Amino acid sequence: MLRQVTAVVRLSFGSLPKRLGGACVIVVGIAGVTGVLIALLAMASGFDATLGRTGDPNQAIVLRAGSDNEVSSQISLAEARVLGALEGVTLASEELYAVADMTVRGTGREANLVVRGIGPDAFELREAFRIVAGRPFEPGRAELIAGRGARAEFAGIEPGHAVRVRDQEWTVVGVFEAGGSAYESELWVDLPVARSAFRREGGINAMRLRLDAPDQVDALAERVSNDPRLDVALQSERAYFAGQSGALTRTLELFGRAVTVIMALGAAFAAVNSMHSAVVARTTEIATLKALGFAELPVVVSVLTEALALALLGGVCGAGIAYFGFDGLTVSTLNAGAASQLAFDFAVTQELLYEGLAWALALGVAGGLLPALRAARLPIPAALRGHDG
Secondary structure (H helix, E strand, O other): OHHHHHHHHHHHHHOHHHHHHHHHHHHHHHHHHHHHHHHHHHHHHHHHHHHHHHOOOOEEEEEEOOOOOOOOOOEEHHHHHHHHOOOOEEEEEEEEEEEEEEEEOOOOOEEEEEEEEEOOHHHHHOOOEEEEEEOOOOOOOOEEEEEHHHHHHEOOOOOOOEEEEOOEEEEEEEEEEEOOOHHHHEEEEEHHHHHHHOOOOOEEOEEEEEEOOHHHHHHHHHHHHHOOOOOEEEEEHHHHHHHHHHHHHHHHHHHHHHHHHHHHHHHHHHHHHHHHHHHHHOHHHHHHHHHOOOOHHHHHHHHHHHHHHHHHHHHHHHHHHHHHHHOOOEEEEEEOOOOEEEEEEOOOOHHHHHHHHHHHHHHHHHHHHHHHHHHHOOOHHHHHOOOOO
């Protein structure tokens, strides 16, 4: 039986050049399905990874009780002093969070960009922070530093240029990276200058706290919630940013798989038709093999093997297009939780490549199974007369 299977499979692939048109239909269709699936899921993966990298397990974020984002939060200066003096807190950063309209590079449209007012402790608290062009801003001056993503997505954000934010001119003096996190989509300015410029003298939006150990978050959160001097809520940074990314990530994944299913149905029908045409073209050959004593199983295996090989080729092509065309591609989207644009890179991971190839092989089975069974049941007399009966 093994010798029969080997012989029929070799014969099938030997006649493939005569059926090149149908084979190309299968390869192109499945390549399209695989490429679209991987690209869309890479978008969701990149967005989730960007926000995931923003959270530090040793840090907590404090917002006003009932607020789920920094935009709607407000913490008084008195509360900030209490939070900074808590036992177990080794570093505290008071931060102001504002949103400004800026021009998107290349399109001319306006979009929101985060402007974060920070003090000197903010740099030490974010260990991945580093200046990659220019210098840090000087305290007390209307200067700003721009994240790598903000510089890439918005026009005019270059060291030495002046940008207008909230009716005030700010000089861009540097560009920074922060480990690929969401902070790279922001502009950072000196906190006292930001309070004056944005008329926020009475408080801040959030505080970030460096803790002695990550396992202190829950205990510290309980102490904060029970303190009558405070009307705030504390949680780990990682939990906060996971909550910010969850809804959009799930939406992107659902959309990607829905589009893939629709395209897969079309590709499966195309594969069935192409493999059926291949069976029709091989009717005399198949009937001759059966008349010589070959069993039905080698015929089924040969048709399925051809379909799987073409599907795998299509899957590899689609995966290659997605990887080389989209991996690392920087785009931006609205981060609803922050009410601003977030720049992130597509992330074509190994898991996504495997998933794309699995879809390709499944389409190969779906497209080849029925034609394979039909080929095995071909009546020998009718097939020898040149049609499939």
